[in-house]
Amino acid sequence: MVSHTDGKRHRRNQMLTRAGLYALLAVLAVPFVYPTLWMLVSGFKPIDEIFRVPPTLLPQQWTLDGVSKVFTVTPFARQYFNSLYLSVVITVGTVAVGALAGYAFARIRFPGANFLFLVLISGIMIPGEVTIIPIFRWVSQLHLLDNHLPLIVLQVFGPGCVVSVFIFRQFFLSLPVELEEAARLDGLGRLGIFLRISFPLSGPAIAAVAIMKFLSAFNMYFEPLILLRSPELFPVGLGLTGFQDSYSEPLYNTQIAATALTVVPILVVFLFAQRQFVEGLARTGLKG
Amino acid sequence: MRSRAARIDAVWGVAMAAPAVLGVTVLGLVPFGFVIWYSLHDWAPLAGRFTWVGGANFVRLLNDDVMWGSLLTTLQFTGMLVVINIGLALVLALLLNQRFRGAVAFRAFFFSPVVVSSVAWVLIWSYLVAANGGINGVLATWGIEGPNWLRDPQWALLTVVVIQVFKGVGMNMVLFLAALQGVPAELKEAARVDGASPARSLVSITLPMITPTILMVIMITTIGSLDVFVPIQVLTQGGPGRSTTVISYLLYQTAFLQQRFGYASAIGVILFLVSLLFAALQWGSRKRWVHDEV
């Protein structure tokens, strides 16, 4: 039994630690939050205030000038939709490819497994800036320039899927084998085990891969720059650069307003999703 | 003698791994093969020149001071970035792994830069780290004269590293959080009952249990850092002097600014080898410190 005074001291210590924790976190959070906040707010500044020195956080002069141009100057709504649907398609595809391969490498013995896994690992190390050239040639020869299909295929099946294979493999390795053995006794084949037992349990891995892939697909810039031509097909990251004035100078306040518009919904989605993700893993009680 | 069941299983294995393996081969390795082919030529696309030079590009690379310098810079850049990023991500994950009011909000704060586009993030920071910018302004109120963050050769690389770390650490933090929450509560409870201090429990139980994730995050972060060039392009253009010219930026410069695709392809091959080296070292070390590695 803890005495009365010990209890009080314990609680006081706890409060001090708590306060210290909040203080530390608040300080640490500044370099993360300030720039994002600046960006969200600067869309409402007139163009000559954005780069003033010393920089202002809140606009000294609120204006809708930048924001109003966002939808009129370029097909922004269309580009936003492009980014959204591309990201969803790519994410779904990557989860499928990654889960299948990750499971195979984690659980199944097949000839050449180690070698093929090394092949996969070497895939991530390939520098994308130069390999885009031969890929560009192929796409051009297939007359698939200015088309979303190559972008999707490249992201889902290309070197970008290897990280998801890693994550899924890691996860499946940590699943208890007994579950699968029980299923096998029940007469399920390998595919059945995967589809009915292992994959449905891989929620946390799915979430991790989905978050990473969705974000990287949403902010895609380089491949669309090379492979797309029509502004109506651009994803939003590329479309943002199209806000120019009549001298082809960037309209910074519009660009920033547009950037803010793309960021806010994702942040909101993340806020809801991360609760599922982070705590989902805890629920299964499995190690990471 | 493999049983029929084992053979069917093996077929399923190949089939399930096939999309990823085929995809990476066709879309990654085959193009890379082309890149190796290009590296054996002198290729200037604008001039329409594509002539065979064999190993001349590589010989030239070996004698190129700029190349060696950028290798060193890359090692420094990646080293600093990985250490700071992983360290910070772990600290943040440990701090936020507890249940308290506002933990979720803080997690979102630290994750928010991951969502912002690279160009926007770097542009905003360029105003903060200007010699007369926000950061130095704050330091001045405390009587400290801040260095010229991007123009002082001593600080430029570190500044770029820090800007990049703040952008990406949130993702690693989330991955570590997931791993931490997966550490079985019974183990920690048992340690507490045995009288272990929280610090001891952390070092002996929690951390070892998440070493597989730590290794994976280290490898992913390393590879990612070797690809970084947007911050350098926007902030320093490889300067001051050449102090921030990492290999990926040198590649971009050589290919698209200097128009020497053959030479750039050779640099690309070197970049691949460097990535391979890092990955091999990290993967090879896993038996020594990663818990339960299969």
Next chain:
Amino acid sequence: MHSYVSRRRILGALGLAAGAVGGGALTGCSTSRPATRGPVKLRMLTWTSNERHLAVFNRIGAAYLEQHKDKVSEVVFDGVVDGTYLKALTTQIGGGDVPDLAWTFEGMAAQFIDSGVFANLTPTLTAVPDYHVDDLVDGAMDLWRKDGDIYAYPFSNSPLGIYANLDVIKAAKLPSPRDLLASGEWTWDKLMEMAAAIGKQADRAGFQSAADPAKDWNSALGPIWLSWNARPWTADGRTCTFAAPEMVTFLEWFHRQIFVAGAMPQPGQQFDFAAGQVGFRMAQLSMSAGLKDSFEWDFLPMPAGPSGTVPVVGQGAVGVVAQGRNPEIAADFLAYFTNKENSALLAAFFPPPRKSLLAVEALSTAAPALTSAQIQGTVIDQAVKAVTKVGHAKLSELDDPIRAGLDALWHKDADVRRVLETLTAAVQKIIDE
């Protein structure tokens, strides 16, 4: 925890996934066509995606299409963001998707022409009736001619001038730049003297060049050193003259203005003219669009250096890509795009190299924020006698080594002569390769 997930749910999920991927593929539409013998598609690569520019281009393209339906099926203008223009052009050519026409700026002129990127336009331009080749300002065409043939048309000739923040100048009790110009005292030394006085104040910069010298040496220093008769290399580009007396004198002067006089911001400091913090800023027409009327400003011609006044113009040119599939048709379109009538349309945004169009009325649409006096004095009068910044056939190879070499200058204790001698050796080595 469920033991088995029902078969129906699995099939449903798989179907959804397949549908998503398939549907995604179908939604993306393709605009490329297979190559045919018939009417061809022409594509011009540009660095603008401004909707008003594109409107004018498309109008010209449509008119051309009307008259040449048998030869041309479509005229397309692709806008790439300026910073990535060269990268996109190079990748497209390297990847086999060559644009028929492309833009370039004056710095790359020598390189593009020497390495055969652009096709010879003279046969087409002289053959097209009513083109009026003699209407073209000689000085503007200099860079784009080789051995008497024209290789590109400089559709945009934007002179550099000095924007002056009159409020800031008045507040520092300094004389008006217009008055100095009228009395013949408008020199670089005088400008820097005034800039130094402004720079002493907090949150103020005296003079900003057209670019940051550490990031873009040719834009920042190039227009100014011509007034010292300093050049980085001889006219034939074969000998590096970075360490020549004129250049050393100029850079020592420039260095002093930053580190001793405080007329220019210290390296790494950022100021914005449009925000009203800078006294003088060298720039082209384009900057006027970003200036509101929050302060009074003027746009003046370039001041005089020890070797007199040298007006400098920045050019954007369009040419036919020699490796393209249809160079003859492309050349014909270029001739149409840049003939006298269409040049007048383009002049709404891009100051043309045509004498007949160098008039205040024609250009006032291009620069609505400038007064007639400013357009006449700073734009038109300078355009006829302006020169361009120096270029070089190997500019793309020299650019970064020069940047890295000049970096040593931007420190207080730099030994200008020594830095330039080292740089000269490095540059000469590349030139000689």
